[in-house]
Amino acid sequence: NRNVAKALGVYVLYILFKYRSTAMGAKPRKDIVGPRGLPLIGNVITILGIPRNQLAQHNAMMHRKYGKVWCYTVPKIGRIIRFNDPDILEHVLKTNFWAYEKGALLRDNVSDLLGQGIFAVDGHQWKWQRKLASHVFTVKGFRTYTSEVFVQEGQKVVDYLGKIADQGRVIDLQEVFYKFTLDSFGEVSFGQSFGCLDNPEEDVEFAAAFDRMNTAVFNRLFDASWRLREWYTGVDKQVSRDKKIVVDFALGIIRKRREEGYNKPQKDLLQLFMDSEGDDGKPLSEEMLKDLCLNFIIAGRDTTAQALSWMFYLLHRSSVNRGILPKLVSEISSSLGNSSPTYEVLKQMKYAEACLYESLRIYPSVPRNLKICVQDDVWPDGTKVYKGESVAWHPWAMGRNEAIWGPDAEVYNPERWMTGEKPSSSKFPAFHTGPRTCLGQQFATVEAVTIMSLLFRSFTFELMDPHTEPEYTAGLTLNMAKGLPVRVKRRV
Numbered sequence: 001n002r003n004v005a006k007a008l009g010v011y012v013l014y015i016l017f018k019y020r021s022t023a024m025g026a027k028p029r030k031d032i033v034g035p036r037g038l039p040l041i042g043n044v045i046t047i048l049g050i051p052r053n054q055l056a057q058h059n060a061m062m063h064r065k066y067g068k069v070w071c072y073t074v075p076k077i078g079r080i081i082r083f084n085d086p087d088i089l090e091h092v093l094k095t096n097f098w099a100y101e102k103g104a105l106l107r108d109n110v111s112d113l114l115g116q117g118i119f120a121v122d123g124h125q126w127k128w129q130r131k132l133a134s135h136v137f138t139v140k141g142f143r144t145y146t147s148e149v150f151v152q153e154g155q156k157v158v159d160y161l162g163k164i165a166d167q168g169r170v171i172d173l174q175e176v177f178y179k180f181t182l183d184s185f186g187e188v189s190f191g192q193s194f195g196c197l198d199n200p201e202e203d204v205e206f207a208a209a210f211d212r213m214n215t216a217v218f219n220r221l222f223d224a225s226w227r228l229r230e231w232y233t234g235v236d237k238q239v240s241r242d243k244k245i246v247v248d249f250a251l252g253i254i255r256k257r258r259e260e261g262y263n264k265p266q267k268d269l270l271q272l273f274m275d276s277e278g279d280d281g282k283p284l285s286e287e288m289l290k291d292l293c294l295n296f297i298i299a300g301r302d303t304t305a306q307a308l309s310w311m312f313y314l315l316h317r318s319s320v321n322r323g324i325l326p327k328l329v330s331e332i333s334s335s336l337g338n339s340s341p342t343y344e345v346l347k348q349m350k351y352a353e354a355c356l357y358e359s360l361r362i363y364p365s366v367p368r369n370l371k372i373c374v375q376d377d378v379w380p381d382g383t384k385v386y387k388g389e390s391v392a393w394h395p396w397a398m399g400r401n402e403a404i405w406g407p408d409a410e411v412y413n414p415e416r417w418m419t420g421e422k423p424s425s426s427k428f429p430a431f432h433t434g435p436r437t438c439l440g441q442q443f444a445t446v447e448a449v450t451i452m453s454l455l456f457r458s459f460t461f462e463l464m465d466p467h468t469e470p471e472y473t474a475g476l477t478l479n480m481a482k483g484l485p486v487r488v489k490r491r492v
Protein backbone atom coordinates (compact mmCIF):
# COMPACT_ATOMS: atom_id res chain seq x y z
CA ASN A 1 0.00 0.00 0.00
CA ARG A 2 0.99 3.63 -0.52
CA ASN A 3 1.84 4.37 3.10
CA VAL A 4 4.25 1.44 3.27
CA ALA A 5 5.85 2.55 -0.01
CA LYS A 6 6.14 6.11 1.33
CA ALA A 7 7.70 4.93 4.61
CA LEU A 8 10.11 2.75 2.69
CA GLY A 9 11.02 5.67 0.42
CA VAL A 10 11.68 7.91 3.43
CA TYR A 11 13.79 5.18 5.02
CA VAL A 12 15.84 4.71 1.83
CA LEU A 13 16.38 8.48 1.61
CA TYR A 14 17.41 8.54 5.27
CA ILE A 15 19.91 5.69 4.75
CA LEU A 16 21.28 7.33 1.60
CA PHE A 17 21.65 10.61 3.46
CA LYS A 18 23.13 9.02 6.58
CA TYR A 19 25.65 6.94 4.63
CA ARG A 20 26.24 9.53 1.89
CA SER A 21 30.01 9.15 2.12
CA THR A 22 30.56 6.05 4.25
CA ALA A 23 29.95 2.32 3.95
CA MET A 24 26.62 1.16 5.33
CA GLY A 25 26.90 0.23 8.99
CA ALA A 26 29.94 2.44 9.66
CA LYS A 27 29.18 5.25 12.10
CA PRO A 28 29.52 8.51 10.07
CA ARG A 29 32.26 10.67 11.63
CA LYS A 30 33.44 14.19 10.92
CA ASP A 31 36.10 14.24 13.62
CA ILE A 32 38.59 12.11 11.77
CA VAL A 33 40.22 12.76 8.37
CA GLY A 34 40.34 10.48 5.36
CA PRO A 35 39.29 10.21 1.72
CA ARG A 36 35.59 10.83 1.05
CA GLY A 37 33.76 7.62 0.19
CA LEU A 38 30.72 6.82 -1.97
CA PRO A 39 27.19 6.36 -0.58
CA LEU A 40 26.71 2.97 1.11
CA ILE A 41 29.93 1.41 -0.17
CA GLY A 42 32.40 3.89 1.30
CA ASN A 43 35.94 3.56 -0.05
CA VAL A 44 35.75 -0.01 -1.26
CA ILE A 45 36.34 0.82 -4.93
CA THR A 46 39.52 2.77 -4.16
CA ILE A 47 40.78 -0.01 -1.88
CA LEU A 48 40.13 -2.74 -4.44
CA GLY A 49 41.88 -0.59 -7.05
CA ILE A 50 45.18 -0.61 -5.18
CA PRO A 51 47.43 -3.38 -6.49
CA ARG A 52 47.72 -5.88 -3.62
CA ASN A 53 51.52 -5.71 -3.75
CA GLN A 54 51.42 -1.91 -3.43
CA LEU A 55 49.41 -1.71 -0.19
CA ALA A 56 52.42 -0.70 1.89
CA GLN A 57 53.42 2.11 -0.46
CA HIS A 58 49.82 3.32 -0.71
CA ASN A 59 49.45 3.45 3.04
CA ALA A 60 52.70 5.41 3.48
CA MET A 61 51.49 7.89 0.84
CA MET A 62 48.13 8.34 2.63
CA HIS A 63 49.92 9.05 5.92
CA ARG A 64 51.99 11.72 4.17
CA LYS A 65 48.74 13.25 2.92
CA TYR A 66 46.52 12.96 6.03
CA GLY A 67 48.97 12.76 8.93
CA LYS A 68 49.47 10.06 11.54
CA VAL A 69 45.78 9.10 11.90
CA TRP A 70 43.30 8.73 9.03
CA CYS A 71 40.43 6.42 8.18
CA TYR A 72 38.23 4.91 5.49
CA THR A 73 35.16 2.71 5.45
CA VAL A 74 34.28 -0.53 3.67
CA PRO A 75 31.16 -2.69 3.76
CA LYS A 76 31.04 -5.57 6.27
CA ILE A 77 34.16 -4.38 8.16
CA GLY A 78 33.01 -0.77 8.66
CA ARG A 79 35.49 1.93 9.62
CA ILE A 80 39.21 1.19 9.60
CA ILE A 81 41.33 3.77 11.42
CA ARG A 82 44.97 3.73 10.33
CA PHE A 83 47.72 5.10 12.49
CA ASN A 84 51.44 5.52 12.20
CA ASP A 85 52.70 6.49 15.63
CA PRO A 86 54.63 4.61 18.39
CA ASP A 87 52.62 6.17 21.27
CA ILE A 88 49.32 5.08 19.77
CA LEU A 89 50.72 1.63 19.02
CA GLU A 90 51.86 1.28 22.62
CA HIS A 91 48.39 2.29 23.78
CA VAL A 92 46.57 -0.17 21.47
CA LEU A 93 48.84 -3.19 21.89
CA LYS A 94 49.94 -2.71 25.50
CA THR A 95 48.31 -0.06 27.73
CA ASN A 96 44.73 -0.75 26.70
CA PHE A 97 45.37 -4.27 25.39
CA TRP A 98 42.00 -5.76 26.35
CA ALA A 99 40.07 -3.12 24.38
CA TYR A 100 41.26 -4.66 21.07
CA GLU A 101 40.90 -8.15 19.64
CA LYS A 102 41.73 -10.04 16.48
CA GLY A 103 37.99 -10.62 16.10
CA ALA A 104 35.61 -13.19 14.67
CA LEU A 105 35.90 -12.01 11.06
CA LEU A 106 39.64 -12.66 10.95
CA ARG A 107 39.21 -15.97 12.76
CA ASP A 108 36.62 -17.06 10.22
CA ASN A 109 38.83 -16.06 7.27
CA VAL A 110 41.95 -17.79 8.50
CA SER A 111 40.50 -20.82 10.28
CA ASP A 112 41.43 -23.20 7.44
CA LEU A 113 45.07 -22.32 8.00
CA LEU A 114 45.27 -21.49 11.70
CA GLY A 115 42.39 -23.46 13.25
CA GLN A 116 41.99 -22.54 16.92
CA GLY A 117 45.73 -21.95 17.33
CA ILE A 118 47.34 -19.12 19.28
CA PHE A 119 47.52 -16.77 16.28
CA ALA A 120 43.80 -16.74 15.58
CA VAL A 121 42.13 -16.70 18.99
CA ASP A 122 41.37 -14.06 21.63
CA GLY A 123 40.49 -13.81 25.32
CA HIS A 124 40.69 -16.90 27.49
CA GLN A 125 41.53 -19.23 24.59
CA TRP A 126 44.57 -17.10 23.74
CA LYS A 127 45.63 -16.56 27.33
CA TRP A 128 46.14 -20.19 28.25
CA GLN A 129 47.82 -21.06 24.94
CA ARG A 130 50.16 -18.11 25.43
CA LYS A 131 50.98 -19.24 28.96
CA LEU A 132 51.65 -22.77 27.80
CA ALA A 133 53.74 -21.71 24.80
CA SER A 134 55.77 -19.17 26.84
CA HIS A 135 56.57 -21.91 29.30
CA VAL A 136 57.72 -24.24 26.53
CA PHE A 137 60.10 -21.58 25.22
CA THR A 138 61.83 -21.29 28.56
CA VAL A 139 62.26 -25.03 29.12
CA LYS A 140 65.88 -25.78 29.97
CA GLY A 141 67.63 -27.36 27.04
CA PHE A 142 65.15 -26.11 24.39
CA ARG A 143 67.51 -23.32 23.33
CA THR A 144 70.49 -25.63 23.02
CA TYR A 145 68.38 -28.12 21.12
CA THR A 146 67.12 -25.49 18.66
CA SER A 147 70.56 -24.01 18.00
CA GLU A 148 71.94 -27.48 17.31
CA VAL A 149 69.13 -27.99 14.79
CA PHE A 150 69.96 -24.68 13.06
CA VAL A 151 73.61 -25.67 12.70
CA GLN A 152 72.72 -29.13 11.42
CA GLU A 153 70.24 -27.76 8.83
CA GLY A 154 72.52 -24.80 8.04
CA GLN A 155 75.32 -27.21 7.21
CA LYS A 156 73.05 -28.82 4.61
CA VAL A 157 72.58 -25.36 3.04
CA VAL A 158 76.36 -24.86 2.98
CA ASP A 159 76.83 -28.22 1.24
CA TYR A 160 74.15 -27.41 -1.31
CA LEU A 161 75.45 -23.90 -2.07
CA GLY A 162 78.96 -25.34 -2.38
CA LYS A 163 77.72 -27.48 -5.26
CA ILE A 164 75.89 -24.52 -6.83
CA ALA A 165 79.06 -22.38 -6.56
CA ASP A 166 81.18 -25.10 -8.20
CA GLN A 167 78.68 -25.38 -11.04
CA GLY A 168 78.65 -21.56 -11.44
CA ARG A 169 74.83 -21.56 -11.31
CA VAL A 170 72.47 -18.77 -10.31
CA ILE A 171 70.18 -19.67 -7.41
CA ASP A 172 67.06 -18.19 -5.78
CA LEU A 173 68.34 -17.51 -2.27
CA GLN A 174 64.84 -16.83 -0.88
CA GLU A 175 63.78 -20.36 -1.87
CA VAL A 176 66.85 -21.77 -0.12
CA PHE A 177 65.91 -19.85 3.04
CA TYR A 178 62.33 -21.15 2.89
CA LYS A 179 63.67 -24.70 2.72
CA PHE A 180 66.08 -24.05 5.57
CA THR A 181 63.46 -22.54 7.90
CA LEU A 182 60.86 -25.20 7.10
CA ASP A 183 63.27 -28.08 7.66
CA SER A 184 64.53 -26.49 10.87
CA PHE A 185 60.93 -26.11 12.04
CA GLY A 186 60.12 -29.71 11.16
CA GLU A 187 62.98 -30.82 13.42
CA VAL A 188 62.15 -28.41 16.21
CA SER A 189 58.39 -29.01 16.16
CA PHE A 190 58.05 -32.67 15.24
CA GLY A 191 61.55 -34.06 15.64
CA GLN A 192 61.69 -34.73 11.91
CA SER A 193 62.79 -32.54 9.03
CA PHE A 194 60.46 -31.99 6.06
CA GLY A 195 63.31 -33.11 3.83
CA CYS A 196 63.36 -29.94 1.68
CA LEU A 197 67.15 -29.68 1.89
CA ASP A 198 67.73 -33.37 1.19
CA ASN A 199 66.59 -32.84 -2.35
CA PRO A 200 66.58 -29.06 -2.78
CA GLU A 201 65.61 -29.06 -6.45
CA GLU A 202 62.30 -30.81 -5.79
CA ASP A 203 59.05 -29.42 -4.38
CA VAL A 204 57.86 -30.80 -1.05
CA GLU A 205 54.11 -31.52 -0.98
CA PHE A 206 53.57 -30.07 2.50
CA ALA A 207 55.35 -26.78 1.62
CA ALA A 208 53.50 -26.36 -1.69
CA ALA A 209 50.10 -27.00 -0.05
CA PHE A 210 50.93 -24.70 2.81
CA ASP A 211 51.95 -21.85 0.44
CA ARG A 212 48.78 -22.14 -1.65
CA MET A 213 46.63 -21.97 1.49
CA ASN A 214 48.52 -18.93 2.71
CA THR A 215 47.75 -17.05 -0.54
CA ALA A 216 44.10 -18.13 -0.56
CA VAL A 217 43.62 -16.98 3.03
CA PHE A 218 45.25 -13.61 2.37
CA ASN A 219 42.93 -12.98 -0.58
CA ARG A 220 39.93 -13.59 1.69
CA LEU A 221 40.85 -10.62 3.83
CA PHE A 222 39.97 -8.30 0.94
CA ASP A 223 36.81 -9.94 -0.16
CA ALA A 224 33.62 -10.11 1.87
CA SER A 225 32.16 -12.61 -0.62
CA TRP A 226 35.16 -14.94 -0.68
CA ARG A 227 33.07 -18.06 -0.08
CA LEU A 228 31.16 -17.40 -3.28
CA ARG A 229 34.32 -16.52 -5.23
CA GLU A 230 36.17 -19.61 -4.03
CA TRP A 231 33.21 -21.81 -4.88
CA TYR A 232 32.88 -20.22 -8.34
CA THR A 233 36.61 -20.46 -9.16
CA GLY A 234 37.16 -23.85 -7.57
CA VAL A 235 39.66 -22.43 -5.07
CA ASP A 236 37.58 -23.94 -2.25
CA LYS A 237 38.35 -27.45 -3.51
CA GLN A 238 42.05 -26.68 -3.74
CA VAL A 239 41.97 -25.26 -0.20
CA SER A 240 40.25 -28.44 1.07
CA ARG A 241 42.83 -30.64 -0.66
CA ASP A 242 45.72 -28.56 0.70
CA LYS A 243 44.25 -28.48 4.18
CA LYS A 244 44.00 -32.25 4.14
CA ILE A 245 47.66 -32.60 3.14
CA VAL A 246 48.83 -30.26 5.90
CA VAL A 247 46.52 -31.61 8.61
CA ASP A 248 47.12 -35.29 7.75
CA PHE A 249 50.84 -34.69 7.94
CA ALA A 250 50.62 -33.19 11.42
CA LEU A 251 48.10 -35.73 12.72
CA GLY A 252 50.18 -38.60 11.29
CA ILE A 253 53.18 -37.47 13.31
CA ILE A 254 51.14 -36.98 16.49
CA ARG A 255 49.60 -40.45 16.25
CA LYS A 256 52.94 -42.07 15.51
CA ARG A 257 54.41 -40.33 18.54
CA ARG A 258 51.55 -41.57 20.73
CA GLU A 259 52.13 -45.13 19.54
CA GLU A 260 55.90 -45.18 19.66
CA GLY A 261 56.57 -42.87 22.61
CA TYR A 262 59.57 -40.58 22.82
CA ASN A 263 62.96 -41.32 24.24
CA LYS A 264 65.37 -38.70 22.90
CA PRO A 265 67.15 -36.59 25.55
CA GLN A 266 65.90 -33.23 24.15
CA LYS A 267 62.18 -32.71 23.78
CA ASP A 268 60.85 -31.16 20.57
CA LEU A 269 57.86 -28.76 20.59
CA LEU A 270 55.36 -31.54 20.04
CA GLN A 271 56.67 -33.53 23.00
CA LEU A 272 56.72 -30.45 25.22
CA PHE A 273 53.09 -29.77 24.31
CA MET A 274 52.14 -33.44 24.71
CA ASP A 275 53.58 -33.43 28.20
CA SER A 276 51.58 -30.29 29.11
CA GLU A 277 48.01 -29.85 30.32
CA GLY A 278 45.28 -27.69 28.87
CA ASP A 279 43.35 -25.13 30.94
CA ASP A 280 41.02 -27.94 32.05
CA GLY A 281 43.94 -29.85 33.61
CA LYS A 282 43.70 -32.61 30.98
CA PRO A 283 46.29 -33.53 28.29
CA LEU A 284 45.85 -31.54 25.06
CA SER A 285 43.59 -33.04 22.41
CA GLU A 286 45.02 -34.22 19.09
CA GLU A 287 43.26 -31.31 17.38
CA MET A 288 44.82 -28.76 19.72
CA LEU A 289 48.30 -30.30 19.40
CA LYS A 290 47.97 -30.11 15.63
CA ASP A 291 46.81 -26.46 15.71
CA LEU A 292 49.57 -25.44 18.09
CA CYS A 293 52.35 -27.04 16.05
CA LEU A 294 51.00 -25.71 12.74
CA ASN A 295 50.62 -22.22 14.19
CA PHE A 296 54.26 -22.28 15.22
CA ILE A 297 55.37 -23.37 11.77
CA ILE A 298 53.27 -20.63 10.22
CA ALA A 299 54.62 -18.09 12.70
CA GLY A 300 58.23 -18.90 12.19
CA ARG A 301 58.87 -20.26 8.75
CA ASP A 302 58.03 -17.49 6.26
CA THR A 303 58.82 -14.60 8.58
CA THR A 304 62.39 -15.71 9.22
CA ALA A 305 63.09 -16.77 5.61
CA GLN A 306 61.87 -13.41 4.35
CA ALA A 307 63.84 -11.46 6.95
CA LEU A 308 66.98 -13.28 5.76
CA SER A 309 66.20 -12.66 2.10
CA TRP A 310 65.65 -8.92 2.57
CA MET A 311 68.81 -8.67 4.64
CA PHE A 312 70.88 -10.37 1.92
CA TYR A 313 69.32 -8.00 -0.61
CA LEU A 314 70.10 -4.91 1.50
CA LEU A 315 73.68 -6.04 2.14
CA HIS A 316 74.40 -6.53 -1.56
CA ARG A 317 72.33 -3.91 -3.39
CA SER A 318 74.25 -1.30 -5.34
CA SER A 319 73.41 1.55 -2.94
CA VAL A 320 74.68 -0.24 0.19
CA ASN A 321 77.29 1.40 2.37
CA ARG A 322 80.39 -0.62 1.40
CA GLY A 323 81.66 -0.78 4.98
CA ILE A 324 78.80 -2.91 6.34
CA LEU A 325 79.53 -6.33 4.86
CA PRO A 326 83.28 -6.42 5.77
CA LYS A 327 82.37 -5.45 9.34
CA LEU A 328 79.82 -8.28 9.52
CA VAL A 329 82.21 -10.84 8.02
CA SER A 330 84.93 -9.75 10.44
CA GLU A 331 82.60 -10.22 13.43
CA ILE A 332 81.69 -13.70 12.15
CA SER A 333 85.29 -14.77 11.74
CA SER A 334 86.46 -13.34 15.08
CA SER A 335 83.49 -14.89 16.97
CA LEU A 336 83.45 -18.27 15.29
CA GLY A 337 86.76 -18.95 13.59
CA ASN A 338 86.29 -22.43 12.15
CA SER A 339 84.26 -23.79 15.04
CA SER A 340 80.58 -24.68 15.04
CA PRO A 341 78.26 -21.87 16.26
CA THR A 342 76.82 -22.32 19.75
CA TYR A 343 73.90 -20.48 21.36
CA GLU A 344 76.21 -18.56 23.73
CA VAL A 345 78.53 -17.35 20.94
CA LEU A 346 75.68 -16.45 18.60
CA LYS A 347 74.04 -14.32 21.31
CA GLN A 348 77.23 -12.23 21.51
CA MET A 349 77.24 -11.36 17.79
CA LYS A 350 75.70 -7.93 18.12
CA TYR A 351 76.60 -6.60 14.69
CA ALA A 352 74.98 -9.60 12.98
CA GLU A 353 71.86 -8.97 15.09
CA ALA A 354 71.99 -5.28 14.16
CA CYS A 355 72.12 -6.17 10.44
CA LEU A 356 69.04 -8.38 10.89
CA TYR A 357 66.98 -5.90 12.92
CA GLU A 358 67.87 -2.99 10.65
CA SER A 359 66.61 -5.04 7.75
CA LEU A 360 63.39 -5.88 9.63
CA ARG A 361 62.91 -2.17 10.30
CA ILE A 362 62.80 -1.42 6.57
CA TYR A 363 61.27 -4.71 5.41
CA PRO A 364 59.22 -6.08 8.35
CA SER A 365 58.11 -9.64 7.56
CA VAL A 366 54.60 -8.77 8.82
CA PRO A 367 54.19 -5.44 7.04
CA ARG A 368 50.66 -4.58 8.20
CA ASN A 369 48.30 -5.57 10.98
CA LEU A 370 44.77 -4.93 12.23
CA LYS A 371 42.65 -5.31 15.37
CA ILE A 372 39.01 -4.71 16.26
CA CYS A 373 38.02 -2.36 19.07
CA VAL A 374 35.77 -4.12 21.61
CA GLN A 375 35.41 -1.24 24.13
CA ASP A 376 35.13 2.47 23.29
CA ASP A 377 38.56 4.05 23.69
CA VAL A 378 40.44 7.36 23.43
CA TRP A 379 44.00 7.40 22.09
CA PRO A 380 46.84 9.51 23.54
CA ASP A 381 46.38 12.06 20.69
CA GLY A 382 42.67 12.43 21.54
CA THR A 383 41.33 10.27 18.67
CA LYS A 384 38.13 8.48 19.72
CA VAL A 385 37.69 4.84 18.72
CA TYR A 386 34.28 3.21 19.04
CA LYS A 387 33.44 -0.44 19.69
CA GLY A 388 33.25 -2.30 16.37
CA GLU A 389 35.71 -0.05 14.53
CA SER A 390 38.95 -1.58 13.26
CA VAL A 391 42.37 -0.09 13.86
CA ALA A 392 45.34 -0.81 11.62
CA TRP A 393 49.03 -0.05 11.67
CA HIS A 394 51.85 -0.61 9.23
CA PRO A 395 55.29 -1.54 10.54
CA TRP A 396 56.49 -1.09 6.93
CA ALA A 397 55.39 2.56 6.87
CA MET A 398 56.55 3.19 10.45
CA GLY A 399 60.06 1.98 9.60
CA ARG A 400 60.29 4.52 6.79
CA ASN A 401 58.73 7.39 8.70
CA GLU A 402 61.17 10.29 9.11
CA ALA A 403 59.23 11.59 12.13
CA ILE A 404 60.11 8.32 13.90
CA TRP A 405 63.58 7.49 12.52
CA GLY A 406 64.98 10.82 11.37
CA PRO A 407 65.82 12.09 7.88
CA ASP A 408 67.83 8.97 6.99
CA ALA A 409 64.87 6.66 7.77
CA GLU A 410 65.19 4.87 4.41
CA VAL A 411 68.94 4.26 4.73
CA TYR A 412 70.09 0.76 5.75
CA ASN A 413 72.35 1.55 8.68
CA PRO A 414 72.96 -1.24 11.26
CA GLU A 415 74.93 1.27 13.39
CA ARG A 416 71.52 2.52 14.62
CA TRP A 417 71.43 -0.64 16.75
CA MET A 418 74.96 -0.33 18.13
CA THR A 419 74.48 2.71 20.33
CA GLY A 420 73.61 0.68 23.42
CA GLU A 421 70.07 2.04 23.60
CA LYS A 422 67.72 -0.23 21.66
CA PRO A 423 64.59 1.30 20.11
CA SER A 424 61.41 0.37 21.98
CA SER A 425 59.18 -2.30 20.46
CA SER A 426 56.51 0.36 19.87
CA LYS A 427 58.94 2.26 17.67
CA PHE A 428 60.16 -0.98 16.05
CA PRO A 429 57.05 -3.23 15.92
CA ALA A 430 58.46 -5.88 13.53
CA PHE A 431 57.99 -8.43 16.34
CA HIS A 432 54.79 -6.78 17.63
CA THR A 433 54.67 -5.41 21.20
CA GLY A 434 52.69 -5.90 24.43
CA PRO A 435 51.20 -9.15 25.75
CA ARG A 436 50.96 -10.67 22.24
CA THR A 437 54.51 -9.86 21.29
CA CYS A 438 56.27 -12.47 19.15
CA LEU A 439 57.23 -15.51 21.19
CA GLY A 440 59.90 -16.50 18.72
CA GLN A 441 62.02 -13.34 18.53
CA GLN A 442 65.06 -14.95 20.19
CA PHE A 443 64.49 -18.16 18.28
CA ALA A 444 64.37 -16.28 14.96
CA THR A 445 67.38 -14.14 15.84
CA VAL A 446 69.54 -17.14 16.72
CA GLU A 447 68.33 -19.01 13.63
CA ALA A 448 69.12 -16.07 11.35
CA VAL A 449 72.51 -15.35 12.90
CA THR A 450 73.43 -19.06 12.61
CA ILE A 451 72.68 -19.30 8.92
CA MET A 452 74.20 -15.94 8.00
CA SER A 453 77.38 -16.87 9.89
CA LEU A 454 77.67 -20.23 8.16
CA LEU A 455 77.01 -18.70 4.74
CA PHE A 456 79.25 -15.64 4.97
CA ARG A 457 82.05 -17.76 6.39
CA SER A 458 82.06 -19.92 3.25
CA PHE A 459 80.68 -17.83 0.41
CA THR A 460 80.37 -14.47 -1.28
CA PHE A 461 77.12 -13.46 -2.99
CA GLU A 462 76.34 -11.27 -5.96
CA LEU A 463 72.80 -10.12 -6.75
CA MET A 464 71.77 -10.67 -10.36
CA ASP A 465 70.06 -7.27 -10.25
CA PRO A 466 71.63 -5.08 -7.56
CA HIS A 467 69.94 -1.88 -8.82
CA THR A 468 66.26 -2.85 -8.58
CA GLU A 469 64.21 -3.44 -5.45
CA PRO A 470 62.53 -6.88 -5.62
CA GLU A 471 58.74 -6.76 -6.02
CA TYR A 472 56.54 -8.02 -3.17
CA THR A 473 53.81 -10.61 -3.54
CA ALA A 474 50.40 -9.91 -2.12
CA GLY A 475 50.41 -11.89 1.12
CA LEU A 476 50.23 -11.75 4.89
CA THR A 477 54.02 -11.54 4.92
CA LEU A 478 56.62 -9.80 2.75
CA ASN A 479 57.55 -12.40 0.15
CA MET A 480 59.73 -11.44 -2.84
CA ALA A 481 57.53 -12.16 -5.86
CA LYS A 482 60.39 -13.34 -8.09
CA GLY A 483 62.68 -14.58 -5.36
CA LEU A 484 66.25 -13.36 -4.90
CA PRO A 485 68.45 -14.63 -7.72
CA VAL A 486 72.13 -14.58 -6.74
CA ARG A 487 75.45 -15.95 -7.93
CA VAL A 488 77.33 -17.73 -5.16
CA LYS A 489 81.13 -18.06 -5.03
CA ARG A 490 83.30 -19.86 -2.52
CA ARG A 491 85.08 -17.36 -0.30
CA VAL A 492 88.83 -17.48 -0.91
Ligand code: HEM
Nearest residue numbers: 299300303304307365366430431432436438439440443444
Ligand atom coordinates in the same frame (compact mmCIF):
# COMPACT_ATOMS: atom_id res chain seq x y z
C1 HEM B 1 61.94 -12.70 11.77
C2 HEM B 1 61.08 -13.56 12.25
C3 HEM B 1 59.78 -13.22 12.91
C4 HEM B 1 59.03 -12.07 12.87
C5 HEM B 1 59.34 -10.80 12.09
C6 HEM B 1 57.86 -12.29 13.68
C7 HEM B 1 56.86 -11.36 13.88
C8 HEM B 1 55.73 -11.60 14.63
C9 HEM B 1 54.62 -10.69 14.74
C10 HEM B 1 54.50 -9.35 14.03
C11 HEM B 1 53.69 -11.27 15.55
C12 HEM B 1 52.32 -10.71 15.91
C13 HEM B 1 51.33 -11.22 14.92
C14 HEM B 1 49.90 -10.91 15.31
O1 HEM B 1 49.47 -11.27 16.39
O2 HEM B 1 49.21 -10.31 14.50
C15 HEM B 1 54.22 -12.53 15.98
C16 HEM B 1 53.55 -13.38 16.82
C17 HEM B 1 54.02 -14.63 17.14
N1 HEM B 1 55.22 -15.18 16.77
FE1 HEM B 1 56.63 -14.33 15.61
N2 HEM B 1 57.92 -13.55 14.21
C18 HEM B 1 59.07 -14.15 13.77
C19 HEM B 1 59.49 -15.43 14.06
C20 HEM B 1 58.86 -16.28 14.91
C21 HEM B 1 59.32 -17.61 15.24
C22 HEM B 1 60.60 -18.23 14.70
C23 HEM B 1 58.40 -18.15 16.07
C24 HEM B 1 58.37 -19.49 16.73
C25 HEM B 1 59.39 -20.16 17.06
C26 HEM B 1 57.37 -17.17 16.29
C27 HEM B 1 56.28 -17.35 17.10
C28 HEM B 1 55.26 -16.45 17.27
C29 HEM B 1 54.05 -16.72 18.01
C30 HEM B 1 53.70 -18.02 18.73
C31 HEM B 1 53.27 -15.58 17.94
C32 HEM B 1 51.88 -15.39 18.52
C33 HEM B 1 51.94 -14.66 19.83
C34 HEM B 1 50.58 -14.39 20.43
O3 HEM B 1 49.61 -14.16 19.71
O4 HEM B 1 50.52 -14.38 21.67
N3 HEM B 1 57.67 -16.05 15.57
N4 HEM B 1 55.47 -12.71 15.41
